[in-house]
Amino acid sequence: MSIRRPTNGPEKAVADWWRTDIIDMTPGEIGYYGYPIEDLIGNVSFTQMIWLMTQGSLPSPEKAKLLDAALMSAVDHGPQAPSIAIARMAATCGVGLNNAMASAVNVLGDVHGGAGEQAMALYQMIDDIVQNDGVDVVVATQKGLEKQRELFGKFIPGFGHRFHPVDPRAPRLMAVVEGAKTDGEVEGRFLAIAQQVELQLEQEKGQKIPMNIDGATAVIYAELGVAPELARGLFCLSRSVGILAHAWEQTQQGGRNKGPIPRDLLWTYDGPAKRSVPDSD
Amino acid sequence: MSIRRPTNGPEKAVADWWRTDIIDMTPGEIGYYGYPIEDLIGNVSFTQMIWLMTQGSLPSPEKAKLLDAALMSAVDHGPQAPSIAIARMAATCGVGLNNAMASAVNVLGDVHGGAGEQAMALYQMIDDIVQNDGVDVVVATQKGLEKQRELFGKFIPGFGHRFHPVDPRAPRLMAVVEGAKTDGEVEGRFLAIAQQVELQLEQEKGQKIPMNIDGATAVIYAELGVAPELARGLFCLSRSVGILAHAWEQTQQGGRNKGPIPRDLLWTYDGPAKRSVPDSD
Amino acid sequence: MSIRRPTNGPEKAVADWWRTDIIDMTPGEIGYYGYPIEDLIGNVSFTQMIWLMTQGSLPSPEKAKLLDAALMSAVDHGPQAPSIAIARMAATCGVGLNNAMASAVNVLGDVHGGAGEQAMALYQMIDDIVQNDGVDVVVATQKGLEKQRELFGKFIPGFGHRFHPVDPRAPRLMAVVEGAKTDGEVEGRFLAIAQQVELQLEQEKGQKIPMNIDGATAVIYAELGVAPELARGLFCLSRSVGILAHAWEQTQQGGRNKGPIPRDLLWTYDGPAKRSVPDSD
Amino acid sequence: MSIRRPTNGPEKAVADWWRTDIIDMTPGEIGYYGYPIEDLIGNVSFTQMIWLMTQGSLPSPEKAKLLDAALMSAVDHGPQAPSIAIARMAATCGVGLNNAMASAVNVLGDVHGGAGEQAMALYQMIDDIVQNDGVDVVVATQKGLEKQRELFGKFIPGFGHRFHPVDPRAPRLMAVVEGAKTDGEVEGRFLAIAQQVELQLEQEKGQKIPMNIDGATAVIYAELGVAPELARGLFCLSRSVGILAHAWEQTQQGGRNKGPIPRDLLWTYDGPAKRSVPDSD
Numbered sequence A, B, C, D: 001m002s003i004r005r006p007t008n009g010p011e012k013a014v015a016d017w018w019r020t021d022i023i024d025m026t027p028g029e030i031g032y033y034g035y036p037i038e039d040l041i042g043n044v045s046f047t048q049m050i051w052l053m054t055q056g057s058l059p060s061p062e063k064a065k066l067l068d069a070a071l072m073s074a075v076d077h078g079p080q081a082p083s084i085a086i087a088r089m090a091a092t093c094g095v096g097l098n099n100a101m102a103s104a105v106n107v108l109g110d111v112h113g114g115a116g117e118q119a120m121a122l123y124q125m126i127d128d129i130v131q132n133d134g135v136d137v138v139v140a141t142q143k144g145l146e147k148q149r150e151l152f153g154k155f156i157p158g159f160g161h162r163f164h165p166v167d168p169r170a171p172r173l174m175a176v177v178e179g180a181k182t183d184g185e186v187e188g189r190f191l192a193i194a195q196q197v198e199l200q201l202e203q204e205k206g207q208k209i210p211m212n213i214d215g216a217t218a219v220i221y222a223e224l225g226v227a228p229e230l231a232r233g234l235f236c237l238s239r240s241v242g243i244l245a246h247a248w249e250q251t252q253q254g255g256r257n258k259g260p261i262p263r264d265l266l267w268t269y270d271g272p273a274k275r276s277v278p279d280s281d
Helices: A010-016 A047-055 A061-073 A081-091 A095-106 A115-133 A137-152 A169-182 A189-206 A214-221 A228-253 B010-016 B046-055 B061-073 B080-091 B096-106 B115-133 B137-152 B168-180 B190-206 B213-223 B226-252 C011-017 C046-055 C061-073 C082-090 C098-105 C115-133 C137-152 C169-182 C189-205 C213-223 C226-254 D010-016 D046-055 D062-073 D082-092 D096-107 D115-133 D138-150 D168-182 D188-204 D213-223 D226-251
Strands: A023-026 A029-032 B023-026 B031-033 C023-026 C028-033 D021-025 D029-032
Touching: A010 D010, A023 D062, A029 A047, A047 A061, A047 A228, A047 C061, A047 C226, A061 A169, A061 A214, A061 A228, A061 C046, A081 A095, A081 A228, A095 A228, A095 B096, A095 C098, A095 C226, A095 D096, A115 A137, A115 A189, A115 A214, A115 A228, A115 C028, A115 C082, A137 A189, A169 A189, A169 A214, A169 C226, A189 A214, A214 A228, A214 B096, A228 C046, A228 C098, B010 C213, B010 D168, B031 B046, B046 B061, B046 D046, B046 D062, B046 D226, B061 B168, B061 B213, B061 B226, B061 D046, B061 D082, B080 B096, B080 B226, B080 C082, B080 C213, B096 B226, B096 C098, B096 D096, B096 D226, B115 B137, B115 B213, B115 B226, B137 B190, B168 B190, B168 B213, B190 D082, B213 B226, B226 D046, B226 D226, C046 C061, C046 C226, C061 C169, C061 C226, C082 C098, C082 C226, C082 D046, C098 C226, C098 D096, C115 C137, C115 C189, C115 C213, C115 C226, C137 C189, C137 D096, C169 C189, C169 C213, C169 D021, C189 C213, C213 C226, D029 D046, D046 D062, D046 D226, D062 D168, D062 D213, D082 D096, D082 D226, D096 D226, D115 D138, D115 D188, D115 D213, D168 D188, D168 D213, D188 D213, D213 D226
Parallel strands: none
Antiparallel strands: A023 A029, B023 B031, C023 C028, D021 D029
């Protein structure tokens, strides 16, 4: 039978099962949120396309620049990161780059990939307190931090770093947001909240617990109105670049079945000493 | 350098980073929880090995039979299940069976794979009430169901089925557990709890909401002392069999880039009508 | 112990096991191919960062625009594509967006994701014939097509489309490449080869077998000097955008355990009729 | 609409799109290759179910014992194996056991998981020479080894081991196959071929290149008539057990974002020295 878009009859339910707002297609035509692909090609950047696909509208070049900054800054944190190590190990096991990327992006879960999403949720909780309780950012941040610790424990997502005394990405990203605020591109509400969180953490501890990459990209995504859950998805896109780069470098380096440590080192075994299998009867 | 197990010096920290109780290995020797592999081969079944690897001890053949029943009963629920559909679609995309299995087992998440784990948690909550509050199973089940609904909403995991009026696997699995109880292999505490849950649900609704596969395998895993989170892992092993079977059948059937519905049917598009890309300046 | 980069002793072999040219890191400093991250942020786009990470150098804005065009044009081909369908199904199974993305990008294998890589290999084979045999593009394309069919069968990767009489992305992308050639950004050697392949296919068949998205992006990647295997990786990045967009839309639509077709339709069963399990003894 | 199996009309094509021999289902009934699930439960083991699902028939308990031996012997080769290391690292990233299993089983590709499949192909090539050329096993093995090296290089899959001078699993598995041959359960043709390969390798090299786990399980799968590609799938099932066991142990050990080496060791950086980002205009 010929290609068709069912509009009634028993096949309509089948077509509706896969309904979407994102893409329309008929033979010879492809449109994303109504924009013909041939009009988009050459006129919008990859980053603008990422926005269109996930938000449904075309961003201004200035907004796209903010998204650019968030996406380009989180691509890689070295082969000690599980996502990167997995990509490199996978690349030596006889699978394609698509598979290496999949095994790696898969682990960007609540711990490895969730801090940005959690920082956004914190900022939004504080912003909600400002909006609803008629208090200023200082008080709202006090209340917000208190509630955050009540719900999730003492760890404040987006601040402090195991490795970097100051995460070099965060102040630079904040400068970019400041610029966008000056230009009237964003309101700066979440920037102010994040800076207030950083300040109060310092006052509490008597030393700076500086904003990290997750806290900084969370400011950008919040200023841009991205949903926290989607922000994790965008982080996955970003980190996919580093994952691909390392999988590809490892492919070129060669190696077979790369394990985590050199082959001649054995792990520590802590289990029972050698013993006999009991007779099964 | 030669293969070695560091016991001190700077390499010890590297060896410790990968410490495990599960497997010991030196050139020519492999032991699982202390049992030499050559003694296990031919003497224990695959199912007993699954137990050894995840629990650290060799199960009796009778206990292994219970695990057998839980594992073999959840292998497949047809190509409408997302895990199975994904396996079949993946098999037509030019990836290996390992990749098709990975894409499919990956989606056995909280919704697709979590009902058994949740049913176990419910049974254990009821059992805790029995142990701690000195009430009988009837009262503990009333309290447990109340608390469950308070915490997680009205849906009771492990009971009722969208498709099957009575899930044919559940009564048969319960008969197997009854047999094991009669033989003194298991206590039957969780069997009694699950039956009580089923009874109270029927009394509440005025009609039977029969136990389903998740509720039934949860009884077996609970009787065997398996942790709820691990039970999901065992379900993943079980479903991996159906996933493999369907990926393999699809490979033999052929096809390229199998989509979810026949190629000539287009989906319903609900987005904006065709529109022009605005000038970017 | 404190964070350190071993330069000798037993730990050096461990550090070397993870050697890389891509990223350097010390506390407070991150550099990609030598560029400090704080200098890159705000100065290079996400697309330029993709190039830097995978090629090791910063591209000119004009080259980045070509890469932009290739990346933004392949993001999505609708929910009939297995990668997109898998993303949507996964999103209803109780897993994170990272997991939905992984299951989906995983299937961009030789069939679903390989045509671009194969088209590049064909173009490069033809280009090698031009370089080595001293023949012109017309003759080299004749020889190349012949050899291609000998090795891989009659299907010519990158040309013709099951669905689109003319793939609307290809001519537009070729116009972008033409522009870059006019501006002296690329040589246009692979553009000429691809156009010659299209012409000869038309002459052979008596009707146009027009270039498709894979054939077109292959021209861009070849002009940019990207290795064919890496081109597949870049396609995976590109398609990850559509995968994310659909997973996210499905998340917002809701649904639990979305199968491929509406729930009330059962599949066709072709196996043996109902039969008894034989006695096992 | 009610649940239905379309037998004609427009919905028939949709039902046929998902046709299968494996599973039949109507409300209240589930059958695998015609066997009602309630008859299988309690009567067949998990291993017999694996056979039924992938081969379409119920195996004798003796054949199932052979399959048991192959499956239970390949579950784990320690945390140095990429599949196991990935499982452990994934388990610390905030994803479920299903996701950890997926990332890990995904890498059982041509290199990490393919040696068994390749050994089977070699045995079958030798067996084909015996059948078709009317020569004995000795001559057929000579010819087969020659052809193997011509096609795939000097590495003979299934023999020799980087780590074990003698792989302790192989001789024990061969003893199990010998027993099955004595009992008339299998012909022993592939056992003889594998032994002949081992012998000729020793004669060539002047020292034993002993059969490894891949060569040994390949004998079992070949004796059982399993297709080589499916054998890789069965290995994936087998290794999934070790993957699950290690992911679970790591979950219990705790840890966040476990990288491949202790956190205080940095990798070796080989890229360009620190440099300035050039002005973009």
